Amino acid sequence: MELLRKLYKVYSPSGKERAMIKLIWNYTKRITGTKVETDAAGNLYITKGEAESYPCIVAHLDQVQRLHSKDFLPIETGEIIFGYSSRNKRQEGLGADDKNGIWIALKCLEKYDTLKLAFFVSEEVGCVGSGKAVMDFFNDCRFVIQPDRRGYQDIINEIGWTSLCSPGFLQAAGYKKFGYKETRGMMTDVQELKERGLQVSCVNLSCGYYEPHTDHEFTIKKDLMNCLSLVEHIIENCTDTYPHQTEILDRRWRSYDEFDEAVDEIFALLDQGELWSVEDLYYMYHSVFPQLDMEDYRRIYTEYYNLNKIEYGEQKL
The missing domain is CATH 1.10.10 (Arc Repressor Mutant, subunit A)
Structure with a gap:
């Protein structure tokens, strides 16, 4: 959990993600065979290894919470992690939405020889970063996974009446073995990527955080680890490319x-x-x-x- 605690300690509100970018950049440099790039918006793109096609994980760099004292610490009590300031005697949000997703991405980067990651700025204020993403980066991706959903059991296959993935990808993913179920979700980066022309299947996964966007936010480690296990299972077993043409199921409103x-x-x-x-x-x-x-x-x-x-x-x- 050392890396996770480091991520929680970094305060990264929308538009002020520089410290988080620096942490990821420095952490990634020590992993052999990785290439790190950025774009004009401040998004990070990481490629590890050489391959005809890559599994891909994305997450966002920003958080919502405004309280983050200088003595902020992530506190572990058994299976739960929460943020606390001793000086102010108050609980403060971890920013686990979406630092849990960043942690999963970086753990997979350490484990696998070939992988792509993308980290987006300012998701919480309207998917600003993914709205300016370099779409060519995803041309050789087999699928895209975003761990950015509260709770422990949701695999999001539709957002805002935009379909995200093919039935074939869902079947190959084997999510039911991990206690997940299909459902609709709310606006996040994979929806933006699909609406900008992403041609492969993508999903958003519950990754163990609860009460997001509040100062009472907490993580259940067991649920976070289960999400990591599912992501690893997908990477190891979904070795084909899973094309999916975006179908706008209902355009009554594009955002949530x-x-x-x-x-x-x-x-x-x-x-x-x-x-x-x-x-x-x-x-x-x-x-x-x-x-x-x-x-x-x-x-x-x-x-x-x-x-x-x-x-x-x-x-x-």
């Missing part, structure tokens, strides 16, 4: 801005302790958020109660 706003509103309502059904939520808010359908409200409702089970220790560890 309205969905995010609805999540905030509905979570605040449910926090008041009243018992509401999915149907109640739909009839209360459908005029406010007309682009959301009943399935969206069902997803928000389920996500809220799943998060509260985790908070009160009901998740099976």
